[in-house]
Amino acid sequence: MPLVLSMKCLPATQGIGLLSSHILKRFSSSKRWQARQLKDRFTREAAVQGLKSRAAFKLLQIDEKYHIFESGQTVVDLGYAPGSWSQVAVARTQPHGRVLGVDIIPAQPPKGVSTIQGNFLDPNIQAYVREFVRDANRGRPHPPSTILDAEYDDTQLKSNANASSDKQTDPKQWDRNYSVDVVLSDMMMNTSGISFKDHAGSMDLCHAALQFSQEVLRTGGHFVCKFYQGAEDKALEEQLRKLFRKVHRLKPESSRNESKESYFIGLGRK
Numbered sequence: 001m002p003l004v005l006s007m008k009c010l011p012a013t014q015g016i017g018l019l020s021s022h023i024l025k026r027f028s029s030s031k032r033w034q035a036r037q038l039k040d041r042f043t044r045e046a047a048v049q050g051l052k053s054r055a056a057f058k059l060l061q062i063d064e065k066y067h068i069f070e071s072g073q074t075v076v077d078l079g080y081a082p083g084s085w086s087q088v089a090v091a092r093t094q095p096h097g098r099v100l101g102v103d104i105i106p107a108q109p110p111k112g113v114s115t116i117q118g119n120f121l122d123p124n125i126q127a128y129v130r131e132f133v134r135d136a137n138r139g140r141p142h143p144p145s146t147i148l149d150a151e152y153d154d155t156q157l158k159s160n161a162n163a164s165s166d167k168q169t170d171p172k173q174w175d176r177n178y179s180v181d182v183v184l185s186d187m188m189m190n191t192s193g194i195s196f197k198d199h200a201g202s203m204d205l206c207h208a209a210l211q212f213s214q215e216v217l218r219t220g221g222h223f224v225c226k227f228y229q230g231a232e233d234k235a236l237e238e239q240l241r242k243l244f245r246k247v248h249r250l251k252p253e254s255s256r257n258e259s260k261e262s263y264f265i266g267l268g269r270k
C-alpha cells in the first residue's frame with residue numbers, strides 16, 4: 001500500500017469516546033493501554049496509512065512546520081524502531097534519498113531503510129554509523145536493473161570499521177567531509193516514572209545524538225531530537241544554539257499530553 005503520509009484527515013474529535021470512563025476504571029493498566037490505543041485517532045490513522053506507529057505524525061507535523069526533508073537527502077534515524085519515522089523519511093526523500101536507522105532492539109526495517117542494531121551510546125556503534133555514511137552511495141536506491149535490498153550488510157561494514165578503528169574512535173581525527181543532511185533522534189529508553197532519572201537518561205541520549213551531528217552533519221543540515229523535559233534541557237538548548245542557525249521547541253499534537261517528551265528542532269547547521 002503506498003504511503004499517503006497525511007495529517008489532514010485527522011479531525012480532532014474523531015474516535016474519542018468509544019469506551020466510557022467508568023468502564024475504563026475497572027481495567028488493568030495493560031487493558032487501559034490497549035483501550036487507549038484503540039480510541040486514539042493517531043493510532044487508527046497510522047494503521048489506515050500503513051505506518052508502523054502513531055509516532056509518524058509527530059515527524060509529519062515537524063516537517064510540515066519546518067520543512068526539513070528534500071528529495072535525495074541522507075537521513076540518519078537514531079532509535080528508529082519500529083520504523084514509522086524512517087517510513088516518513090524514505091517517502092519524503094525519494095527517489096534518490098537514503099535512510100539509515102539505528103536501534104538497540106532488533107526490528108524488521110521498513111522498505112528502503114538500511115539498519116544497524118546496537119546501543120548508540122557505544123562508541124563502536126557510532127563508528128559503524130560514521131563508516132556507513134562516509135560512503136555517499138551506500139544504502140542509496142539503485143536503478144531498476146540493479147535493485148539491491150537496502151538492508152545493511154553487517155559483514156562488510158564490520159570489516160571496514162575494524163580496518164580503521166583507531167581513526168573512527170577519535171572523532172577529532174575524523175574529517176568533517178560528510179554528507180548527512182538530517183539527523184533524527186527519537187531515542188528513549190524505557191521510562192522508570194522517576195522524573196529526574198528519566199530526564200538524565202534522555203539527556204545522555206540527546207548529547208550523544210548532538211555530538212554525532214556535530215561530526216557528520218553538512219553545513220545547512222537539520223537535527224530533530226526528542227527530549228524528556230527537566231532541569232538540564234535549557235543547557236542542551238544553549239548547545240544547540242551554538243551549532244544551528246535556528247532552534248525551536250515543539251510538543252507535537254500527537255505527543256500525549258501526559259508525557260513529558262518534547263522535541264528540539266535545530267535548523268541549518270552553521
Ligand SMILES: C[S@@+](CC[C@H](N)C(=O)[O-])C[C@H]1O[C@@H](n2cnc3c(N)ncnc32)[C@H](O)[C@@H]1O
Pocket residue numbers: 052053055056078079080081082083084085086102103104105118119120121186187188189205
Ligand atoms: C519511541 S521509540 C522510537 C519510535 C520511532 N521513531 C518510530 O517512529 O517508530 C524509541 C526507540 O529508541 C530506542 N533506543 C533507546 N535507547 C537507545 C540506544 N541507547 N541506542 C539505540 N536505540 C535506542 C528504543 O529501542 C526505541 O526503539
